Amino acid sequence: MNRASAAQAVIADDMISTAEIDINGTAAICDPIGALYLPDSRTLVVSDLHLETGAAYARRGMLLPPYDTGLTLKLLQVALDRYRPACVVSLGDSFHDRHGAGALPGESLAQIGSMMRGRDWYWIAGNHDPDHPAGLAGDCVNALLFDGLCFRHEPLGGTADTAGEVAGHLHPAARVVRRGKGVRRPCFASDGLRLIMPAFGVTTGGLNLRNAAFQGLFHKSQLTAHLLGRERIYSVPFDRLIA
Amino acid sequence: MNNDSADIGENAGSSLPEPFSGWFSGRGWEPRPHQLALLQKAQSGLSSLLIAPTGAGKTLAGFLPSLIDITLKEEKRRPGAARSSARRGIHTLYVSPLKALAIDIERNLANPVADMALPVRIETRTGDTPSSKRQRQKRDPPDILLTTPEQIALLIASREAGLLFGDLKFVIFDELHSLVTSKRGHLLSLGLARLRRHSPGLRTIGLSATVAEPEALQAWLMPQVAQDAPVLAERIVIAGGAKPEITILRTDERVPWSGHSARYAMADVYQAIREHQTTLLFVNTRSQAELLFRELWRINEDDLPIALHHGSLDASQRRKVEAAMAGNKLRAVVATSTLDLGIDWGDVDLVVHVGAPKGASRLAQRIGRSNHRMDEPSRAILVPANRFEVMECQAALDANYLGAQDTPPVGDGTYDVLAQHILGMACAEPFTADALFTEVTTAEPYRSLGRDQFDRVLDFVATGGYALKTYDRYARIRVTKDGTWRVSNPRIAQQYRLNIGTIIEAPELKIRLTKHSGRGVNVRGGPVLGKIEESFVEMMSPGDTFLFAGRVLRFEGIRENECIVSKGGTGSPKIPAYAGGKFPLSTYLADQVRSMLADPGSWQALPDQVREWLEIQRRKxxxxxxxxxxxxxxxxxxxxxxxxxxxxxxxxxxxxxxxxxxxxxxxxxxxxxxxxxxxxxxxxxxxxxxxxxxxxxxxxxxxxxxxxxxxxxxxxxAESWMLKRTFRNCAMIAGLIERRYPGQEKTGRQITVSADLIYDVLRSHEPDHILLQATRTDAAAGLxxxxxxxxxxxxxxxxxxxxxxxxxxxxxxxxxxxxxxxxxxxxxxxxxxxxxxxxxxxxxxx
Known part of the structure; x- marks a missing residue:
């Protein structure tokens, strides 16, 4: 199962089983669609949408199918309909490159516009899209503090002073092996103090949680991967994961 | 000469000019009739297919027309003087399926060229050639360039193509039967069509082992006209030399029911190595090679020099083995298909084939390795790894005696290869769709290509071929006012060159050996042992042991695109590698095995235990x-x-x-x-x-x-993973997904947009996309x-x-x-x- 097929066969809300976790004292819900919901502040967090990936590649000569934005937005719409948040935080790399927003086809532009209507919307600056997305409303910030949490794109190194950080950028994925068969899925990664979001965009790949890039970011004994299943979240302790 | 073919005239020795005639007689040799026949046809402007068994002097025959032509021209230009300094293009292209074969040929040609002091410059050009030398070769090309199909694709896509190939007289295709099959052959056939446009009078010479349908190869060598009858090259056949002596290993050990390791036969195989000067041991897969090598060294009490050679090993290590082999310093080499084909190294007097040979023509090819003198019989021992393989070996053995060969058919040219070629042609120079279509359809595999399909592939190359036309502004190639297609910007050409070719390898990691066991991946230095498939590495956890390069290695972890290992001691490795045969049983052999099963009379040839097994089956x-x-x-x-x-x-x-x-x-x-x-x-x-x-x-x-x-x-x-894997290959060949970006080497996993995903998206949005069509056709024929x-x-x-x-x-x-x-x-x-x-x-x- 990948993000694209998830977008094509969306599961009804009442079939969904989420994981309720606690990030540095704040309650949060991990949804198998790849979004985080904070009930206290009615905030929906998504990360690494990588909209207009196809177009970004096309600009460089690789003519990938031009349908990824439509699929990612379809998934986002499902999440919005499910939680009806008052506030949305897009945690950076919302667009695959800095030309993405400006060259957005009219239809997608209108769709994003209607999603944003009537709610607060924050574009956190990412490494792919450091500037305010051209032609779109919402606030563009480097980091955002509220609800006892700190939202930024790239996680800070180490574990000191990072309690309450919610970040993206790394596209965590986890792998489990049973009876000789391996399954690899995107995941939320959290040790209870900080959380790293799975990538939401349909074109995104994943980086294994055991990769060196995650070195030192978590208290490993407390680290749990919440893997995205089709209908539910599978929570697996870090020491049961395979590189 | 005991191998004359009937249609070759006698007493043609006088037709060789000096210094060639003197060189032959100085060695007490006479030119062989097929060498003269080929020369004669070439001199009258004809292209030829030369079919000959290994050791028949096929290579020299192929090069004689070129060597003579260059020498005579040079003498005419400035009698007695050395090579003229005037700029000229390549005279002869030699194309080989293997890099190693091209290098080997260079070595073999060097002697006669030096002996006769011929005014001929011969150079190789492969993926391993340093870029400075490649640049120089474009400015100052040699007379004869020895190269691979991928390099041809690169050269014809360069702006210098017209200068390089404008004077081209000959194109020699070695091991043509293995060059033409598969997509690699399709790309090469398009390359030949382009070479012919640069130099319409060029002649082709195909060198091939015996094949079932030589007409297919004869047609491949010639320009075709879409609806007309096939145009065929001339054919020269040399009958086989001495018949090979092939036996199936006789053993007192129990032959296993299943499996692929043939461990039971090690003592017998070792004994055979001791009894011969140099033995080549062939297996079907890399892991089988590793296993066999290890098992042999386990019982190598005499410390015989036994080496290992397979494609995953580091190039320098392979070169070492090849050099030792050429110098007759080895008693045995365990090898996979990297040592296949007619490479001439040292005096091999025995070939051992472990595991079933799968296709009769593969067997013939491999046996041909032993004893390159045509008039002496080759010796070979087949070692079946299980009981069904015993029957298969027996069938292969019968097939070899019958001279039956099964080479896979050339097949219709695929769209993904065509897409790659079209982009390459735009990189070389502007083209009109009409002219390129006509050119492409002269290539045998594309002769029945329809214009509508061509146009769809062209559209795919330009903008991706999607119904949703959002990419017009990002087109890779565009029609200009004069009606010609051109690349949109130079970066497209640069990317094209990095991604050329049709051989898609499984993503691989370098294996680096560290001295520090148990310290994980945070260590520095250590030699690179070779490469290993990422999928294999993914099965392992730190501490696991596996076999590679003949030793047990301990897996430490993955660092970037390297797999870090340490020495794993002498115990048995924990992770057994997949050891199945890579190639499926050929249709011909299958038929033989079925008829053997049906005919108890033929069981006499089988070992007792296998015969007993079949008897009990008949009873029960x-x-x-x-x-x-x-x-x-x-x-x-x-x-x-x-x-x-x-x-x-x-x-x-x-x-x-x-x-x-x-x-x-x-x-x-x-x-x-x-x-x-x-x-x-x-x-x-x-x-x-x-x-x-x-x-x-x-x-x-x-x-x-x-x-x-x-x-x-x-x-x-619709839901098959096999189709996804096939799609990935098509997408890479067609240039939808790039394997490499400038200055950015990535492993498979890091390609952020996965082929699976693109496949799913395409299938739901554009089920008739040209690449999905190519994928279905491929899957139906292949996987x-x-x-x-x-x-x-x-x-x-x-x-x-x-x-x-x-x-x-x-x-x-x-x-x-x-x-x-x-x-x-x-x-x-x-x-x-x-x-x-x-x-x-x-x-x-x-």
């Missing part, structure tokens, strides 16, 4: 007659099994298994799974399928009706082997025999032992497998 069950399909059903443990023996190769059996389980599912037979080998296929489930058939609840005729290749196939294909399955279904119609048994039959044992084999297993797991195996065997034979 039944043996299918030629042309019949035997189906056995029996219970085992708490499952019911349906076993069938089509002998159509693993791929066709896998497809059959997939489709059959769908049908059984619908018939409520509750199938649970299936396993396929090269020889047989077994489905198991919760209901007694034999009983269901007897009661008429299940119809064999309906179950195996050819209509399973209709809707069932379509439905299954799924549908053509073969279709032939089988029509062959067995009305000839299916059902035999209901109370227990497993002897013939079924090897297949049953394949069930439940998982790649990762510890010691205890092995014990359980062994226990289960023993029970099954006892039950069948008791």
């Amino acid at each position: 069950s039944v043996l299918p007659k030629q042309g019949e399909l035997l189906i056995e059903t029996f219970p085992n443990a708490d499952r019911f099994y349906m076993m069938m023996y089509p002998f159509e190769g693993r791929l066709a059996h896998q497809t059959l298994g997939m489709l059959l389980t769908r049908r059984l599912e619908r018939a409520r037979a509750r199938p649970l799974g299936f396993v396929a080998t090269d020889y047989a296929m077994s489905v198991w489930g919760l209901r007694d399928m034999g009983l269901m058939i007897e009661r008429g609840e299940l119809s064999l005729a309906e179950l195996f009706d050819e209509d399973m290749l209709g809707d069932d196939l379509e439905a299954w294909l 799924l082997d549908i053509r073969r399955l279709a032939d089988m279904l029509s062959r067995i119609k009305g000839r299916i025999i059902l035999n209901r048994l109370d227990q497993i039959s002897p013939l079924a044992v090897p297949v049953m032992l394949e069930i439940g084999k998982e790649p990762v297993s510890g010691e205890a797991h092995d014990d359980i497998l062994a226990e289960a195996a023993d029970e099954i065997i006892a039950e069948a034979m008791g």
